[in-house]
Amino acid sequence: AQSVSQHNHHVILSEAASLELGCNYSYGGTVNLFWYVQYPGQHLQLLLKYFSGDPLVKGIKGFEAEFIKSKFSFNLRKPSVQWSDTAEYFCAVNTPGTYKYIFGTGTRLKVLA
Amino acid sequence: SQTIHQWPATLVQPVGSPLSLECTVEGTSNPNLYWYRQAAGRGLQLLFYSVGIGQISSEVPQNLSASRPQDRQFILSSKKLLLSDSGFYLCAWSVPASSYEQYFGPGTRLTVT
Numbered sequence: 569a570q571s572v573s574q575h576n577h578h579v580i581l582s583e584a585a586s587l588e589l590g591c592n593y594s595y596g597g598t599v600n601l602f603w604y605v606q607y608p609g610q611h612l613q614l615l616l617k618y619f620s621g622d623p624l625v626k627g628i629k630g631f632e633a634e635f636i637k638s639k640f641s642f643n644l645r646k647p648s649v650q651w652s653d654t655a656e657y658f659c660a661v662n663t664p665g666t667y668k669y670i671f672g673t674g675t676r677l678k679v680l681a
Numbered sequence: 682s683q684t685i686h687q688w689p690a691t692l693v694q695p696v697g698s699p700l701s702l703e704c705t706v707e708g709t710s711n712p713n714l715y716w717y718r719q720a721a722g723r724g725l726q727l728l729f730y731s732v733g734i735g736q737i738s739s740e741v742p743q744n745l746s747a748s749r750p751q752d753r754q755f756i757l758s759s760k761k762l763l764l765s766d767s768g769f770y771l772c773a774w775s776v777p778a779s780s781y782e783q784y785f786g787p788g789t790r791l792t793v794t
Binding site: 572574577602604611612613614617658660667668669670671672673674 | 713715717722724726727730732738740771773775782783784785786787788
């Protein structure tokens with residue numbers, strides 16, 4: 569069965585620090601990859617997605633993620649975090665043509681002002 | 682534009698009581714609909730999904746059931762709640778016949794006492 573691993577459960581950073589959140593998935597075939605974010609008191613929303621093409625994808629608010637097929641990874645990055653990036657971040661995988669999405673356990677990011 | 686509603690926002694129910702959570706989507710037709718449970722440290726667990734009226738797929742056998750009586754309405758139910766049913770329940774929709782991103786509702790916080 570497919571699985572998604574997010575090894576960082578809690579991350580605390582100071583403003584302007586760089587961020588990298590890990591995401592690894594277990595499925596060996598073609599996948600769609602997503603990062604979702606849940607800001608305090610808000611709906612879960614899409615941060616960025618990868619379907620095909622350039623493995624480096626850019627999302628909203630300066631976030632980007634790199635798909636490395638050989639490592640089954642889709643890590644999320646931001647060069648300089650802001651206090652407003654405090655949120656919970658979820659990685660998700662979907663097999664094209666199916667309706668099932670597998671989510672990771674989430675990473676809680678706290679950015680100190 | 683599309684919107685998704687869930688109610689109630691919070692619910693406290695005694696063990697053994699019935700449950701009905703409702704989700705409705707506006708601004709789209711024939712969406713794929715999903716119910717997830719979000720537990721701290723466990724990410725989002727897919728409970729049910731539906732690709733059309735009356736079509737329900739269950740991912741996790743448990744004390745819950747789902748129904749889709751109308752195109753844009755998705756209901757999560759239980760005849761007798763268990764303590765373990767406590768959690769945060771999220772409804773989501775996605776564009777049909779695709780693997781595009783999902784759009785999430787505000788969620789329902791259920792506490793079973």
